[in-house]
Amino acid sequence: MDVDVLIVGMGPVGATLAALLGDQGVRTLVVERDPQVYPLPRAAHFDHEIMRLFQQLGIAEAVMAHARPAPAYEFRAANGDLLMKFDGPAQTAASGWRASYMFHQPGLELALRARLAAQASVEVRLGSRFVELAQDAAGVEAVIEGPGGAERVRARYLVGCDGASSPVRAALDGQLFDYGFDEPWLVVDARVNEFARTPDVNLQICDPERPTTCVLMGPGRHRWEFMLKPGETAEEAVSDAFIQPLIATWDCGPVELERRAVYRFHGLVAKTWRSGRVLLAGDAAHQMPPFAGQGMCSGLRDAANLAWKLAAVLGGADEALLDTYQTEREPHVRSFIELAIHMGRVVCTLDPAAAAARDAAMKAGVGGPPPLAAPPIGPGHVLAGTPAAGELFLQTWAEGRGLDDVLGPGAWLIARDGVPGATGVEVIPLADPRLDGHRKALGAWLAARGVPAVLVRPDRYVFGSGDPTALISAWRAPFERRVVA
Helix, strand or coil: EEEEEEECCCHHHHHHHHHHHHHCCEEEEEEECCCCCCCCCCCCCEEEEHHHHHHHHCHHHHHCEEEECCCCEEEEEECCEEEEEEECCCCECCCECCCEEEECHHHHHHHHHHHHCCCCCEEEEEEEEEEEEEECCCEEEEEEECCEEEEEEEEEEEEEEECCHHHCCCCCCCCCCEEEEEEEEEEEEEEEECCCCCCEEEEECCCEEEEEEEEEEECEEEEEEEEEECCHHHHHCCCCCHHHHHHHHHCCCCEEEEEEEEEEEEEEEEECCCECCEECCCCEEEEECHHCHHHHHHHHHHHHHHHHHHHHHCCCCCHHHHHHHHHHHHHHHHHHHHHHHHHHHHHHCCCHHHHHHHHHHHHCCCCCCCCCCCHHHHHHHCCCCCCCCCCECCCCCCCEEEHHHHHCCCCCEEEEECCCCCEEEEEEECCCHHHHCHHHHHHHHHHHHHCCEEEECCCEEEEEECCCHHHHHHHHHCCCCCCCC
């Protein structure tokens, strides 16, 4: 069979990419080796930008059934002293949603799969695994093995969303940059009832005897993570004899242990995210320790960045637009990996004297991790040097509707005054009646940056701001079909 895009792996990243492509009518095939959604928790956190993405896909309400706003995040010493605190995100963030959420991954994945089932241009094959690929100038030929045997699939592009061990990356002989952070941790997930005495905040216990994380998950669930000491094995760590005494110290009452696993927390980045017509996304392209809660978020940002670019190139835009995927996303990802590693090194101090010095410094307001703040995307298809270029654009809300719902998909040019329309960009003057209830905040955004207009990309990052005619011209450049002599 022939398709536009073949996606290998249907975890949250692959499913989101497929849904975004399906919304643009791209003929997409997704193959997933597991026949069912993995039934136990894995990722635990997503932020407001990701909830905005779920809103775009029309599944925000379904996701919220398996999520709850994240509480405060505290770093505490072994004796319980507060070292630092990130306040609970009670206020809304730039996307118009709460800043952070804790969630149950199987519920999220089911919501994504239901969305895919409603898209005519997307086909899903479960119980099918990627075997090998070969590519030429026109596309990729992949061998997929499913219940009916092996089959060759021809696609114009292939995206590996197939996890940390990524067979697609291996097929490309993809090399990884290693940050040199590698720590084994035991992860324990539990069901808790309304009478359990589990903490109501997220905690990092900076105890040199055993660094520990304790966080809320989706409704009715809690997670502990315990750093393993030298000499402790994974086989030993997942036993009841090892786990029960660790949980007992929390005096939280009876809990039902749901999952136990040992992970190595590390920071890795694929050196090449695109090789010809094959691309990598999510854990196939990068992995990070969980301390900043940005692993899955980063993969979903990959999907949002890549989806509109693939659709544009399939529609005739310059294929070089796909090169901006890595240049934009890699610096953004690396900033979160480096923050997570910094947080991990703060938490993972095992020397008692060094831990005491760390505690004293953090109590004095120095030496701790900085607040979590999303950086702008890296260089690529943005108009560098203009105010807010590469930053996430705000989403205002009025009468229960977000700006994204009001204006719809695609690129927007929001301008103080009317300007001529342009192919591929919706031009929206502030006087447009659709902006009733949004106009004041959008006008204030333009005024604060001293610009008459802003061009917002389909992934809701700012392309650039300034003169509207110049913005449209710069935006359109890669969308003009190349003429080959």
